[in-house]
Amino acid sequence: MAFSRFPYAPAPESRSIVNLRPSYGLFIGGQWAEPADGDHFKTESPSSEEVLAEVSSAGPEDVDRAVRAARRAYDEVWAPMPGKERAKYLFRVARLVQERSRELAVLESLDNGKPIRESRDVDVPLAAAHFFYHAGWADKLPYAGFGPSPEPLGVAGQVIPWNFPLLMAAWKLAPALAAGNTCVLKPAETTPLSALVLAEIFQQADLPPGVVNIVTGAGATGAALVAHPGVDKVAFTGSTEVGKQIQRAVAGTGRHLTLELGGKAANIVFDDAPLSQAIEGIVNGIFFNQGHVCCAGSRLLVQEPVAEGVVEALKRRLATLRLGDPLDKNTDIGAINSPQQLDKIRELSASGEAEGAQRWTPACPLPERGYWFPPTLFTGVAPSQRIAREEIFGPVLSVLTFRTPEEAVEKANNTTYGLSAGVWTEKGSRILYMASRLKAGVVWANTFNRFDPASPFGGYRESGFGREGGRQGLAAYLKGPLDG
């Protein structure tokens, strides 16, 4: 076939730029500290199963120390500091992230398994942009539409996922710090390293001790943080299931909460869509970051007249995707982040077959070591099947069809989620019709998976509440008139 894989020579990014320490402590009060009542665990590269470093697991006492350090920094330093000074610290952080971008990108690909092309071109530049954007807000809050002198909430406890480790840290920290809060951040268990390098960056920036504290660990560490009475604000990005647990834990405490949870986005292709653009958008929508994306376009809805052609074109395109070494600059699809996630993807894919959908994958040799899943397409998917309803969080696309725009809206909204959606058509009026009817926090029209610090991101319904980014995102970290 004309579009089979060209023989590319490997083009691996050197990993020598990353100088990992053998062991990392917790970052509390500006210092590295051994866990008092916690333990240690190893973080490995999902593409090679090689151990990268040993990391501390924070116990309840460690979390308590971190929250107290954040409180002290809030009371004594950060909240009283003029906004223009806070701004300059955040600008410094943005610049330091840019300066160390190559190192951060390589580290992110090592620890997470994502292709270097993505960590280099998306994760790291966007993380820097988030700090830069929010730095500018720090001394302009009175003009943000939240009253003449909006106040911070206090100490923010922030729990982030493994799919965009550095970027999610930036999404959480930048607005919180700009608004005058101090933070205790809990990175994901399988991807703690870029947050620990970010701690080094905070040291290089001379960020006052305790303004950001980083406690690594697993779910128990996050649960201790979320339940800590010294935390005024909880922010969580992760699964809807854990989000509901957190909402229950916070119930009745008067503490503030924002949640960015799962999704099952519909990517809707009309028969007049620019098809070659749409094919690229569909591929980007679901195979970007191995499909480990809460807003991934995991349900493809194609209008019937073009359904067959779209599926054929997709198959041709999927056959050209390169899966393998995340550090290779040619790689399109990296490693699955963990064996647990790989099991989940396998289980849901098996359910798709068992429930009668047709499974297709291109010929795609998988490396022997590490965790891998080939790009996978399901056709003949019924809306009732699990692969059309549940978040797979992997490189698996379910294809459904529709006839009329009304049917597309109905099918797209037939989910408990509401994070994102895509629309592909050349007709402007139809884009606006669809955009106004889709119950989703982000609608990408003739594009997909675009992010920007100025663009509010967040869900409807069980995809969570609150926004990150833009003026709206500041509300998550400021006291409002309705707060008791």
Added chain:
Amino acid sequence: MGEGRLGVRKTYKLYIGGAFPRSESGRSYEVTGAGGEFLANVALASRKDVRDAVVAARRAQPGWSSATAYLRGQVLYRAAEMMEGRRGQFAEVVAGAEGLAAGEAASVVGAAVDRMVWYAGWSDKLAQVAGAANPVAGPYFNFSVPEPTGVVGVLAPQASSLLGLVSVLAPVVVSGNAAVVVASQERPLPAVELAEVLATSDLPGGVVNMLTGRTAELAPVLAAHRDVEALDLAGAPEGLEAELEATAAGNVKRVLRRRKPEPDWAGEPGPERMLYFVETKTVWHPIGL
């Protein structure tokens, strides 16, 4: 109206889907005035009435939210006009419910009418205040607009039976949400009056549903209902809020907590309540030739 004429009393019913049914349970309860005097029997709504009201709200919401903002504003303004015409009647039930002197009650009613007018005017301004064109770093047109959250359960304030009610209900519906309201348990008559006003204000049936009954019995049903997207706990019973909030997590409801003590509703509210019950939607489109 000669002296000694026997008055025609009103039957106080529920307001569900634009109709005025009794409770499907056939139950009612006695409402007394501030002095303990008998005022009326009102419908004691059941769990099933809540579910019926949610169905009606869900059905009405898409049409209401796709009506133009101008039209929604006119409908709310029409409701204010209808309230204005019934000021005397409102003043009587507010005075009875809240134990106010006639002059005080009249001024509360006036404030409630003015509050409705204030919110009516917001319908076509909220998106301008809360929305934005976002300057993203790339060749994209990117804009954000507030959209209604969907079906909102409203526990009306317990003390302020009319002004408080209008102050929590109007901000919910003006943006295109549909509401299921549980009226003040001990002071429900002004809420039923308001329902009668709404029924004659061109407000599509089901956009507002008004239930009278025991808040502690009805609120958990609203909190648990999967077709309710948000909950205003303004009139939540003391001690029940934590449980309602935890129940609401079942489908990640947005929950506006109760302020303690009940706020003075007389002050100008600001846009916050409207902003609490909208979702920011952001749309991207490439710019190119």
